[in-house]
Amino acid sequence: MNKSDLVRSIARSAHISKDAAERGLNGLLATLAVAMQEGKRVTLSGFGSFSVVDRAPRTGRNPKTGEAVPIPSRRVVKFRPGRELAVKVE
Template identity: 80%
Template sequence: MNKSDLIESIAHSAQISKIAAERGLNGLLSTLSAAITEGKRVTLVGFGSFSVVDRAPRKGRNPKTGETVPIPPRRVVKFRPGKELAGKILCD
């Protein structure tokens, strides 16, 4: 499912126009992005939570040459599904 499919689905299920659904989705995404950028945890009950975690530096391996390559530390976004979503995924 891509963004336009998601907008269409939101518009249909909420019985609103596609323009209103797009505005709502864009607002949600910009709010989530801003909060995650600030390092805040975002929890959507029943769906899951987004958080920023720090990855430690580590050693990787170039598969072509077999050479060991250092991988620098970095921050990544982590998603953890909520119980309700995880239950639906595991039962299907």
């Protein structure tokens, strides 16, 4: 499912226009991004939680040559599904 499919599904299930559904989805995504940029954890009850974690620097390998390649530290988004979502996906 891509973003336009999601907008169409939201509009259908909420009985609103596609424009309103897209504005709502864009607002949600922007709010999530700002919260995570600030280092906050975002929890959506029944769905899951998003958080930002720091990955330590490490050494990887170039698969073609086998040469060691340094991988710098970085911040990444981590998603942990909620119990209800995990049960639905099983």
